[in-house]
Amino acid sequence: MSPDPPALRAIGLTKEFRGFRAVDGVDLAVAAGSVHALVGPNGAGKTTLFNLLTGFLPQTAGRIEVAGVDVTGLAPEGFAGRGVARSFQITSLFGQLTALEHVELALQSGSSLGWKFWRSAKLMRRYTPRAMELLDMVGLADLAGTTADALAYGRKRALELALALALDPSVLLLDEPTAGMGLEDVDRTVALIAAIRTGRTVVMVEHNMSVVGALADRVTVLQAGKVLVEGPYDEVRADDRVITAYLGEGAVRAAH
Amino acid sequence: MSELEQDKAAAGSVAVADHTAGVRAEARATAPAAPTGGTIVPPWLRWTLTGAAVLVALVLPVNLYPTVAVDIACWALFAVAVDLLLGYTGLMSFGHAAFWGTAAYATGLAAIHWGLPFPLAVLLGALASTVLAVPVGYLAVKRVGIYFAMVTLAFAQMVYYIANQWRSVTQGENGLQRVPRELFGLDLSDEFYFYYAALPIVAGGLWLVWRTVHSPFGRVLVAIRDNPARARALGYPVHRYKLAAFLLSAFTAGLGGGLFAIGHRFVSLDVLHWTTSGKAVIIVVLGGIGTLWGPVVGSAAVTRLEDWLSFAGFEQIGLVTGAIFALTVLIFRRGLWGTLAHWLRRRP
Numbered sequence: 297m298s299p300d301p302p303a304l305r306a307i308g309l310t311k312e313f314r315g316f317r318a319v320d321g322v323d324l325a326v327a328a329g330s331v332h333a334l335v336g337p338n339g340a341g342k343t344t345l346f347n348l349l350t351g352f353l354p355q356t357a358g359r360i361e362v363a364g365v366d367v368t369g370l371a372p373e374g375f376a377g378r379g380v381a382r383s384f385q386i387t388s389l390f391g392q393l394t395a396l397e398h399v400e401l402a403l404q405s406g407s408s409l410g411w412k413f414w415r416s417a418k419l420m421r422r423y424t425p426r427a428m429e430l431l432d433m434v435g436l437a438d439l440a441g442t443t444a445d446a447l448a449y450g451r452k453r454a455l456e457l458a459l460a461l462a463l464d465p466s467v468l469l470l471d472e473p474t475a476g477m478g479l480e481d482v483d484r485t486v487a488l489i490a491a492i493r494t495g496r497t498v499v500m501v502e503h504n505m506s507v508v509g510a511l512a513d514r515v516t517v518l519q520a521g522k523v524l525v526e527g528p529y530d531e532v533r534a535d536d537r538v539i540t541a542y543l544g545e546g547a548v549r550a551a552h
Numbered sequence: 553m554s555e556l557e558q559d560k561a562a563a564g565s566v567a568v569a570d571h572t573a574g575v576r577a578e579a580r581a582t583a584p585a586a587p588t589g590g591t592i593v594p595p596w597l598r599w600t601l602t603g604a605a606v607l608v609a610l611v612l613p614v615n616l617y618p619t620v621a622v623d624i625a626c627w628a629l630f631a632v633a634v635d636l637l638l639g640y641t642g643l644m645s646f647g648h649a650a651f652w653g654t655a656a657y658a659t660g661l662a663a664i665h666w667g668l669p670f671p672l673a674v675l676l677g678a679l680a681s682t683v684l685a686v687p688v689g690y691l692a693v694k695r696v697g698i699y700f701a702m703v704t705l706a707f708a709q710m711v712y713y714i715a716n717q718w719r720s721v722t723q724g725e726n727g728l729q730r731v732p733r734e735l736f737g738l739d740l741s742d743e744f745y746f747y748y749a750a751l752p753i754v755a756g757g758l759w760l761v762w763r764t765v766h767s768p769f770g771r772v773l774v775a776i777r778d779n780p781a782r783a784r785a786l787g788y789p790v791h792r793y794k795l796a797a798f799l800l801s802a803f804t805a806g807l808g809g810g811l812f813a814i815g816h817r818f819v820s821l822d823v824l825h826w827t828t829s830g831k832a833v834i835i836v837v838l839g840g841i842g843t844l845w846g847p848v849v850g851s852a853a854v855t856r857l858e859d860w861l862s863f864a865g866f867e868q869i870g871l872v873t874g875a876i877f878a879l880t881v882l883i884f885r886r887g888l889w890g891t892l893a894h895w896l897r898r899r900p
Contacts, residue, residue, distance in 0.1 A: 401786060
């Protein structure tokens with residue numbers, strides 16, 4: 297018998313934009329319960345791959361499986377319904393809603409309450425205690441009543457994380473969770489991801505190598521839409537092909 | 553590009569195009585802010601305003617020519633329906649005359665041929681509009697921005713031409729004449745009394761939209777308005793929510809259109825003309841997008857002004873309303889009510 301199927305799997309996943317292959321036949325198997333980092337130079341296709349893996353872009357070819365079930369062609373809300381949640385690289389929030397309302401909405405999404413146009417919005421208060429817990433977890437409890445437009449950049453990133461967590465996903469995809477953060481916020485985010493990974497599978501796009509080193513069990517390096525190397529962090533970091541991809545030929549000679 | 557692909561690409565572009573997202577966020581930040589659950593209106597103010605509105609609604613036909621009062625009420629329903637989409641869901645419908653007009657015809661026909669009590673005929677008319685909104689909405693909500701407006705406009709034009717050609721039912725350019733105003737044998741021929749008979753339907757329609765906006769559903773709509781891609785990532789089927797909002801809006805617009813038919817005892821092709829859709833949008837913008845009182849205030853202002861101008865024998869009414877519309881868009885982006893509400897809220 298084979299062990300558990302991968303929590304998230306891509307088979308020959310390809311995305312073409314008018315003849316340009318942004319993602320080119322990517323095979324990826326993310327083991328259940330692991331933290332898997334996607335790295336690669338700018339333009340390697342990381343975010344496109346993320347959009348494919350959450351239904352935000354239709355693939356040109358290939359298959360996607362969640363826990364062994366074929367989910368190819370599912371809409372974004374379908375992925376969310378199957379326990380795959382994502383955060384966005386470019387902070388993507390509801391400008392006029394408060395932080396608390398954001399998390400309440402995320403908590404509500406699994407229930408039918410959202411359809412009830414004849415009931416009072418006060419019913420959403422049933423989600424307030426859990427929403428406050430989540431906001432507290434990401435350090436936003438004091439800012440629960442602030443609208444997203446009025447939050448500082450780092451706080452918006454934290455709210456992104458709280459939203460993804462509110463869905464209680466089995467697979468969490470984080471698109472550059474520490475992008476643009478100060479050192480202190482980076483440390484806090486790393487600690488938070490380390491805390492929430494229990495019982496979940498985490499896939500993250502990340503440029504900050506110390507973050508990858510601290511969190512990732514396995515690393516996949518993408519280049520020009522293809523998988524260049526895959527393996528444990530230390531192995532990947534020492535791989536000549538990876539150093540070349542990032543720094544050019546000269547760097548490999550210098551390293552040896 | 554397939555419909556699915558286009559939509560997904562539109563949604564995915566949030567993450568793909570950095571600067572576009574930045575510009576959009578900026579545009580949102582400077583756009584007139586619609587109140588959400590995050591904005592706290594003090595209860596005393598809310599009750600004072602509601603009380604004042606009820607009072608004004610009750611004395612309106614005493615101080616105004618009653619026909620004008622009925623018109624204000626009908627257009628208020630229509631404009632509130634348009635604002636449910638424009639202000640709370642982020643959808644600009646430029647074809648809502650289809651729903652206002654279809655309800656007017658259906659109500660008129662039900663009243664003429666079946667002699668139904670007028671509230672029942674109006675309800676039937678609104679339901680007819682809701683049924684029409686199913687295919688129109690189904691196709692329209694898959695488009696965003698200007699394309700959504702174009703799809704709704706195209707359907708409205710189709711309905712207009714069908715009504716124009718289908719003379720055996722609609723009487724073509726002659727319109728439906730002598731629509732009865734039946735209510736259990738009561739004499740409602742005086743506009744003054746009809747206004748009060750119609751008022752519960754108007755209040756019911758306004759309440760429906762108020763309830764929707766302040767419901768869990770309304771909260772999802774605002775989220776969709778602000779960021780549809782994110783709402784999908786949270787697991788909300790955005791198309792279906794938009795369609796539901798579209799149906800509610802068509803129903804409310806239908807209530808207004810049905811009452812309009814009974815109020816005028818006449819239905820002409822004008823109710824389906826694209827300028828009727830345009831007037832509803834103008835009323836919403838003038839009163840204040842994303843507010844509930846705004847469309848009501850806008851309806852009162854526009855209807856009153858039009859009546860006053862035509863009474864004064866002024867021919868170019870559109871010139872004046874157009875100029876006021878342009879000034880509002882340029883100077884008071886939040887509209888009459890929106891500006892006032894914003895000013896009140898900013899005071900400590």
